[in-house]
Amino acid sequence: MTLLDRFKAYLNSQFKLVPPGREAAELREEMLGNLMSHAMELKAEGMDDDAVYARCIESLGDYTEAINALRGKPLQVVRDPKFQRSVLMLVTFSLLCVTAYILMGVLGKLWAVGAYTIFPAMAIAMYVFATAAILKRNVRFRRHYTTDFIILSYGAIFLTALFFVLWLACGVSPAVAWVSFVYIPVWALLSVIFTTLVLRKRKVWLIVWIALVMMTSVAVFLTAAAVTGLWHPLWIIVVAGALACGFASVFALNAKIDKKAKNG
Amino acid sequence: MANSGDILRGHTETIILRILSEGDSYGYEIAKAIIDGGEGVIDVKDATIYTAFRRMEEDGLLTTYWGDGVGGARRRYYKITDKGKEVYAAKLKEWKQASRILTKLIEGGNL
DSSP states (O other): OOHHHHHHHHHHHHTTTSOOOHHHHHHHHHHHHHHHHHHHHHHHTTOOHHHHHHHHHHHHOOOHHHHHHHHTGGGGGGGOHHHHHHHHHHHHHHHHHHHHHHHHHHHHOOHHHHHHHHHHHHHHHHHHHHHHHHHHHHHHHTOOTTHHHHHHHHHHHHHHHHHHIIIIISOOOHHHHTHHHHHHHHHHHHHHHHIIIIIOSSOOHHHHHHHHHHHHHHHHHHHHHHHHOOHHHHTHHHHHHHHHHHHHHHHHHHHHHHHHHHTO | OOOHHHHHTTTHHHHHHHHHHTSOEEHHHHHHHHHHHTTTTOOOOHHHHHHHHHHHHHTTSEEEEEEOOSTTOOEEEEEEOHHHHHHHHHHHHHHHHHHHHHHHHHHOSOO
16 A cells, blocks of 8 residues: 555545535645655655654644534535525525416416426426535535435336336236336445446445345346246245345454454 | 743744745645754644644635645645735734843843
């Protein structure tokens, strides 16, 4: 591990509870720049990496006050003009929707149609707006704590809508159309794998393996049950997959704790 | 012997302004300049300098920009503003007066 990586890991631990933001990113980068400048000088004097690392961290001093100040920043987001403009846009949009609903009711006597169309459309538009803003922020700061949940939510909404379209618009029996719900957990696992492998800087392989094992057990269960018609007791395959993931997680986390304890 | 905190107290910003009046610089370089000039008596941590930077930036005494660094990390440079130069001149005048009076009071004699 290079000194740069070690300093980055140290700063990650210091900033773990700091919400992403421009000020936090700049402080972090400034600290890294100072650490590396100091480290390069000590290296030129012939000091070994471990000694350089210890000396540089010691010279940083106590940044607790500055870091704690950043931890309180989410409350200050309300002072951000961008945030204030977004809130005003949402309020204006809601007012326009209510006005359109009243006009449809008063002028066209379409109170029921208005209620069924305008308000769901308003809710969808607001959800899309909010999630797009969160995703933009996640991509900008390369922090994807919420990305997989957002991808999952869109999949779940789509598959639920698909169920109703198949049932009500296409005349498919609900006993068959319900299969669309089975794909919600499959979609959830795919979104976890996607964000872990493609978006997250730190790859947590345990999550990927758990997702793969769960997907495989669900796929085996569905296939075997569909072929044999034995939905019961074949559901035990999914439970076995979940148990295997649980035990594997305990062993993997225990090994991680051991490794941490050994490294002090 | 007073510790480095006692010696620096109240003067950190003036010292930073003096260093920056000679040219733009970054956190570690400024901390090093203070330690090197402190004849082994003064030790200052990056965090102390950082706290002073933020206060001074808010007061309009400094501006910042990003420049090249070493080892794959950028440096954040600080530049003194016109207001910073005026504040430094005023602080220097105050210091010279205080220093003259304290020398007279501590060492005795007429100056």
